[in-house]
Amino acid sequence: MASLLLAIIYLSFISLGLPDALLGSAWPIMYREFGVPLSYAGIIAMIISAWTVISSLLSDRLTKKFGTGVVMTVSVAMTAVALFGFSVSTEFYELCLWTLPYGFGAGSVDASINNYVAVHYESRHMSWLHSMWGVGISIGPYIMSYALTNGMEWGSGYRVVFLLQAVLTVILIFSLPLWKKRMGGTAENGGVKGKSKEKPLSIKEVLSITGAKEIMIAFFCYSVVEQTSILWGTTYLTLYHGLAAEKAASFASLFCIGITIGRAISGFLTIKFSDTSMIRMGTAVIATGIVFMFLPIGITGAFIGLALIGFGCAPVYPCIIHSTPVYFGADKSQAVIGIQMASAYIGTTAMPPLFGVIANHISVGLLPVYVGIALLIMFSAHEKLVRLTAEKAGV
Numbered sequence: 001m002a003s004l005l006l007a008i009i010y011l012s013f014i015s016l017g018l019p020d021a022l023l024g025s026a027w028p029i030m031y032r033e034f035g036v037p038l039s040y041a042g043i044i045a046m047i048i049s050a051w052t053v054i055s056s057l058l059s060d061r062l063t064k065k066f067g068t069g070v071v072m073t074v075s076v077a078m079t080a081v082a083l084f085g086f087s088v089s090t091e092f093y094e095l096c097l098w099t100l101p102y103g104f105g106a107g108s109v110d111a112s113i114n115n116y117v118a119v120h121y122e123s124r125h126m127s128w129l130h131s132m133w134g135v136g137i138s139i140g141p142y143i144m145s146y147a148l149t150n151g152m153e154w155g156s157g158y159r160v161v162f163l164l165q166a167v168l169t170v171i172l173i174f175s176l177p178l179w180k181k182r183m184g185g186t187a188e189n190g191g192v193k194g195k196s197k198e199k200p201l202s203i204k205e206v207l208s209i210t211g212a213k214e215i216m217i218a219f220f221c222y223s224v225v226e227q228t229s230i231l232w233g234t235t236y237l238t239l240y241h242g243l244a245a246e247k248a249a250s251f252a253s254l255f256c257i258g259i260t261i262g263r264a265i266s267g268f269l270t271i272k273f274s275d276t277s278m279i280r281m282g283t284a285v286i287a288t289g290i291v292f293m294f295l296p297i298g299i300t301g302a303f304i305g306l307a308l309i310g311f312g313c314a315p316v317y318p319c320i321i322h323s324t325p326v327y328f329g330a331d332k333s334q335a336v337i338g339i340q341m342a343s344a345y346i347g348t349t350a351m352p353p354l355f356g357v358i359a360n361h362i363s364v365g366l367l368p369v370y371v372g373i374a375l376l377i378m379f380s381a382h383e384k385l386v387r388l389t390a391e392k393a394g395v
Contacts, residue, residue, distance in 0.1 A: 005178045006125070008171065009113060010132045012072060015168045016109060017136025018143075018161045019083055019102075021256060024231045025144040026154040028238050028245040033154075034092045038235070039360040042353025045231055047096055049349035051103025052110075056341035059111035060201065060334045069179030071112045073172040078105030080165035087158035111341045114321045115334040123275060126322040127267035127315065134260030134314070137230070141256065148245075201335035210392055211327055212336060214385035216343035218320060221378030223347035225286065225371050226313050229255050231352045232359065232367055233306055240365045241299040255310035262314025275319040275326075276386055282319075283379045285312030290375070293368035305368065320382070327389050 023030075027041045034040075055075075062071050078101040085098035117126050144157035206212055233255055237248040262282075270278060289308030295301040324340065325333040355370050 013132040014136040017133035021140045025141040039356035042356035047099040048103045049345040052107035052345040053342045055104045055107025059338040075105040075109035077169045083162040087155040115337045123270040123322045124267040126318040130318040131263030138256040217381035219340045219344040220347035221374045223344040224351040224374035227348045228352045255306040258307040258310025262311040266315040275323040278315040278319045282315040
């Protein structure tokens with residue numbers, strides 16, 4: 001039963017990743033159809049992230065009350081509904097309205113499942129879990145690319161992903177008894193019903209914990225690196241390197257493929273290396289990818305750079321999350337991870353849209369500069385977290 005539950009958790013993260021790159025893949029066509037400026041993709045991403053921030057902040061309370069299984073099932077169902085809404089939208093404001101169930105669904109499932117795996121499973125499972133997200137986010141652009149290159153509209157790509165999410169929702173409904181059996185039926189341990197005896201921590205209480213601010217900054221900046229690359233990668237290849245939009249949607253998935261393969265490999269590497277070492281190695285690979293994007297070798301450098309940035313992102317996110325119970329304790333990890341996710345989504349809300357403004361008024365070619373600055377701040381914040389933790393432990 002435990003193995004079946006883990007398989008369902010993996011499947012859920014494939015589902016979580018499927019829609020994440022759809023907007024970036026289809027936007028070079030969508031913005032013309034909706035008659036809006038190029039930078040408006042940032043508005044959609046910003047609103048989704050805003051709802052996700054709220055959902056993440058509520059994750060500690062919701063998970064303790066209802067259990068991880070119920071929260072995840074409802075969240076996936078909400079995301080499925082939102083994707084169908086996207087697919088039938090004919091006005092830009094309609095897209096904005098459908099961001100509500102999309103954001104709420106994504107934030108709840110992300111925070112609750114990440115904490116569940118961080119507390120109950122080894123680091124390798126966290127890396128493999130996020131590799132499954134990489135599988136989903138790699139498949140998404142191919143679904144959209146297939147739709148666009150075969151004479152279908154972008155909405156068809158969204159409807160395919162909606163159907164996949166709907167099937168997963170049914171699977172999750174039937175899996176609810178597994179959560180109850182796995183953890184004895186209590187919500188505090190991830191079951192499907194019952195109330196936790198632990199009181200949810202307030203935002204102020206979480207922020208007062210040593211290292212909490214640093215991990216928030218690290219997550220904020222990581223989200224800038226990852227989401228700016230995902231949202232604007234296709235547009236960067238199209239407008240800066242002159243690649244056709246249909247091909248760019250496919251090639252931009254190199255970033256996502258890099259994440260997927262990287263996290264599969266990271267799962268094995270975590271057996272030998274610590275979470276901190278994995279984060280440092282990932283940062284070095286991302287930096288190498290950024291350097292390739294600056295090299296005077298045209299689109300080849302862009303392809304290699306995007307793939308390396310994705311490959312380098314692979315261990316960072318899961319290893320920071322998995323180390324959270326170690327840094328802050330299992331009793332506080334759900335609250336801290338909820339705050340982490342919120343900070344990451346705030347980064348997604350504010351910074352990729354800001355790059356859209358820069359791309360619109362200056363040049364989309366500044367993408368590697370923008371990502372590089374965020375990477376430097378992320379690395380500095382994480383290193384400070386490591387120092388603070390060592391000082392607190394008296395090492």
